[in-house]
Amino acid sequence: MAASYGQQQSLSSPVVVLLLGETQSGKSSAGNSILGRRAFQKSTTLSSREDGTIFGKQVTVVDTPGWFSDTATPDRVSQELCRGLTLCHPEPHAILLVLPTTSVFGKEEWRAAEDQLRLLQTPIWQRAIILFTHGDKLGGLSIEEHIRQQGQTLHWLLERCGKRYQVMTNQPIASEAQVTELFRKIQRMMETNNRSKEIQNMLYTKLRQDVCLQEEMSLQGRQEELEMTVMNAVHDGRPTQMQRMASGRHKFPSESTAEPFGSKPALAFVLLGRSKSGKSSAGNIILEKDEFQLLQYGRTTRCSARHGMVLKQPVTVVDTPGWSVFGMANAKEIKKEINRSPSLCPEGSKVTFLLAIPVDKFVKGDRRAVEEFVSTLRGDVWRSTVVLFTYGEELRGKTVEKHIEEMGEPLQEVLRKCGHRYVVFDTERGDVNQVKQLLEIVEQM
Incomplete structure (x- = not known):
């Protein structure tokens, strides 16, 4: 699949992809398109992981059961979502929020998604990409026009995801090109996140060095005072704190x-x-x-x-x-x-x-x-x-x-x-x- 992309822009590390979304959103089909084989069943009740090789690199895809927006999501589904996160090893590098183009993403849909995403207790948005499924159902409508017609809730969600999105259809030829583009976006996102961590680590190390230097200078200034205190304590016959510690109890x-x-x-x-x-x-x-x-x-x-x-x-x-x-x-x-x-x-x-x-x-x-x-x-x-x-x-x-x-x-x-x-x-x-x-x-x- 897309060997030229694998040669030109090979991913620097194994990629773990987590699929999340509402029931009947097309998560399992999307997972099958990504892996290039029928890895997941269409009716998902348990979280599962499947491995494959894409562009010459190892890829793990974790599929999860979908939540409900029109009724309360059963606890067993929420439990499986949380278990799905534990199947991501060492961590999900990309979290695909699956939205079908055949339905509207409004406030009710967002509230249902938010309730389940919060249960995962993991940072989401810097690793999130919206995956629009059933792209073949758009007809002559562009994905940009579809997004514009959806309204403010979807626009807000796209902002949270850094405006990252990809369209996927169930047509094999189109899916291959779309998977290629999806992994380009995943790679760019991973590189951006890694650069951010490197910058943060540099700043953190510099700040820690500055703080330690200030404390060291302060300690040096108090050294003479400490030595005088020890001498006075010994001269007066009073027990020092170290001696009191030796005879203390937990x-x-x-x-x-x-x-x-x-x-x-x-x-x-x-x-x-x-x-x-x-x-x-x-x-x-x-x-x-x-x-x-x-x-x-x-x-x-x-x-x-x-x-x-x-x-x-x-x-x-x-x-x-x-x-x-x-x-x-x-x-x-x-x-x-x-x-x-x-x-x-x-x-x-x-x-x-x-x-x-x-x-x-x-x-x-x-x-x-x-x-x-x-x-x-x-x-x-x-x-x-x-x-x-x-x-x-x-x-x-x-x-x-x-x-x-x-x-x-x-x-x-x-x-x-x-x-x-x-x-x-x-x-x-x-x-x-x-x-x-x-x-x-x-x-x-």
């Missing part, structure tokens, strides 16, 4: 904790949250390195601790298994692991629980789950908890305060329990300033 975070002499206390963060809430990514951002594996085929099942120096301060991060939105995980085992998490924190460290809540819809069911699992720890755990809003990039310029207001009572009640302590993490692109803000909140607790 304390729960709500109690007073020992503090190393001449420095800030060692910190420990325990990450709590539902599955796909961005806990592991947040842990990597805090430690400024990839310590926690971001699982695609499965999920975190056991607590694990990692250590590092963050802004000249010793920090331990404990990742925990996430509870399931749909009750698919073993709640008893998750609670057992959550209860075990404080034991992985170094003795004498100041422990803070970070409750990861994605910037997304948060309803009564989410609040009940949070209260059920967090409360398995001691009753005063809320006094040591900070809400960590993940996927902050999805705010798209909106303030987090406005988001909290829009979510209403369920989210606001959780924030009240946590003393209105919260910080926002852009989970996709780490920023040293958001980590500094977190440390400042903890210092004031």
Whole structure:
């Protein structure tokens, strides 16, 4: 298929394509056209993945069941959509939002799509392309004219997707040319996203170096004062902080904790949250390195601790298994692991629980789950908890305060329990300033 394109513009890495859309939108047929064979059945009830070679490169296509816009989408469909995301390994490089040209995409259709997309808990728009199916049904109408006639809702969706779209028909000859063009667009999108990450990493590294240099200069200026303090403590026969630490005992975070002499206390963060809430990514951002594996085929099942120096301060991060939105995980085992998490924190460290809540819809069911699992720890755990809003990039310029207001009572009640302590993490692109803000909140607790 299109060998010349494969020779001229070969994709730099294996491509994983995720198909999403309403029922009867033509997702499975589109997947078959992309792979050049009958890989998917037309009536999809379970998410499935198929591999193929296109333009000399390995391609994985994941098909998912469609959601409903005229009636409520069954929970089993939503569960399969979430499972479809786990079939994307290592991640979906392109998310094709499939829209048939034979129907109107209005507000009802968008609301139905939004409800399901939010459940995926993954950045979507920088990887999204609208795939218009049934292109042969346009007749003599151009796709541009079709878009113009559709109205404001489709125009808004196209803006969210960076105005990326492709038309596909069921005619074999036309499909081959359209698949060629689709992969050109996927390649350009991947290259743009990679460049953006490189630029962000450069800026992040430079900012981190500047901050560390400023802190190092500050520490040098205090060195003489610290040495005098040590001399006076020894001369007076008073025990130093280091001596007091040696004779101390492990304390729960709500109690007073020992503090190393001449420095800030060692910190420990325990990450709590539902599955796909961005806990592991947040842990990597805090430690400024990839310590926690971001699982695609499965999920975190056991607590694990990692250590590092963050802004000249010793920090331990404990990742925990996430509870399931749909009750698919073993709640008893998750609670057992959550209860075990404080034991992985170094003795004498100041422990803070970070409750990861994605910037997304948060309803009564989410609040009940949070209260059920967090409360398995001691009753005063809320006094040591900070809400960590993940996927902050999805705010798209909106303030987090406005988001909290829009979510209403369920989210606001959780924030009240946590003393209105919260910080926002852009989970996709780490920023040293958001980590500094977190440390400042903890210092004031």
